[in-house]
Amino acid sequence: MTTIIDCMAVGKSFKGKSAVKDLSFQMKKGEVVALLGPNGAGKSTTIQMLLGLMEPSVGRVTISGQNPKLKAVRERIGVMLQEVRLLDTVTVKEILQLVRGYYPRPLSMEQLTRLTGLDESSLNTRTEKLSGGQKQRVSFALALAGNPDMLFLDEPTTGMDAIARKTFWKSIRxxxxxxxxxxxxTHYLDEVEVAATRVLMMNHGELIEDATPAMMKKKLGMQRISFLTDAVYRPETYQGLAATDIRIDGKKVTILTGNADHSLKILYALELEISEVTVNRGTLEEAYSQLTDSPEVS
Ligand SMILES: Nc1ncnc2c1ncn2[C@@H]1O[C@H](COP(=O)(O)OP(=O)(O)OP(=O)(O)O)[C@@H](O)[C@H]1O
Ligand SMILES: [Mg+2]
Incomplete structure (x- = not known):
């Protein structure tokens, strides 16, 4: 398969402060990459450099061997940036028609409304009157308007409700x-599993992981056991639970573990005075703190 996106030893500094460091990776046609990392990791900066919207301080990006700023390249790319800004005083339908007009082979309005779930009443609404989630849908429609063969999406589902998110990921698939x-x-682990074929993880501007979602899930497959207790147990009480992190917040105790079955067995064997035991999948934030060794803030 041919390399489409080539990011070569790219770095970016803002006023001497490094935001992205020596970042190199390639993407092949048809790959769906989830770019993960805690706030400030350098994800948005990276996306903007890939798009040619921001000039790297060092290194180079090519798309199909060309400068991403070229019109012929830009026409093939759909973009959703983290901060959505829409043209005011026009309706959604008008702005979609306008943007479709810029492209040689746009998607039809029917295809756009189907893929984004925009209904007739949204189409006739003026953009400044849209809710945050509706704006995200319109932003998605604008990204798709030109029938792109590449999509660059920076936190596309932030602000979307559950239904909008579902429609969005169905269309992405x-x-x-x-x-x-x-x-x-994204900051949602479930979205990685639903859509990605590959996961890149950044921290402090550096690429720290390049893995399949399955590999990542294993690494990030932290589970969270929570329960309530009236007794005042010390963290040492829970030693032997194969926990990677223990948090005690009043009556509530939360244990992060890579093996909930094992930890629960030991927990019950301790015969402690506990109730309301729940087991949940850990969050990406918890996973970051494991991977990046920064202390968990709770
Ligand atoms: N225009 C800018 N001027 C100065 N510093 C910037 C600018 N853009 C980003 N930064 C800094 O670069 C670093 C990386 O920011 P970036 O927006 O790429 O992070 P991110 O991974 O997208 O985070 P988030 O998850 O919060 O969106 C941060 O320290 C940020 O403060
Ligand atoms: Mg960002």
Missing amino acids: ELAERGTTIIFT
Whole structure:
């Protein structure tokens, strides 16, 4: 498979402060990459450099061997940036028609409304009157307007409700099946599993992981056991639980573990006065703190 996106030893500094350091990776046609990392890791900066919207301080980006700023390249890319700004005083339908007009082979309005779940009443609404989640849908529609073969999506689902998110990821999967090359950032682990074929993780501007979602899930597969207790147990009480982190917050105790079955067995064997035991999948934030060795803030 051919390399489409080539990020070569790219770095970016703002006023001498490094935001992205020596970042190199390639993406092949049809890959769906989740770019992960805690706040400030350098994800948005990276996306903007890949798009040619921001000039790298060092290194180089090419898309299909070309400068991403070229019109011929830009026409093939759909973009959702983290901060959505829409043209005011026009309706959604008008702005979509306008943007479709810029492209040689736009998607039809029918395809756009189907893929984004925009209904007739939203289409006739003026953009400044849209809710945050509706704006995200419109932003998605604008990204798709030109029938792109690459999508760059920076936190595309932030502000979307559960239904909008579902429609969004269904459409992303459909586009991926058609061979669209996609890179997206997210803070939701479930979105990685639903959509990505590959995971890149950044921390402090550096690439710290390049893995499949399955490999990542194993690493990030932290589970969270929570329970309530009236007794005042010390953290040492829970030693032997194979916990990677223990938090005690009043009556509530939360234990992070890579093996909940094992930890629960030991926990019950201790015969402590506990109730309301729940087991949940850990969050990405918890996983970051494990991977990056920064202390958990809770
Ligand atoms: N225009 C800018 N001027 C100065 N510093 C910037 C600028 N853009 C980003 N930074 C800094 O670069 C670093 C990386 O920021 P970036 O927005 O790429 O992070 P991110 O991974 O997208 O975070 P988030 O998850 O919060 O969106 C941060 O320390 C940020 O403060
Ligand atoms: Mg960002």
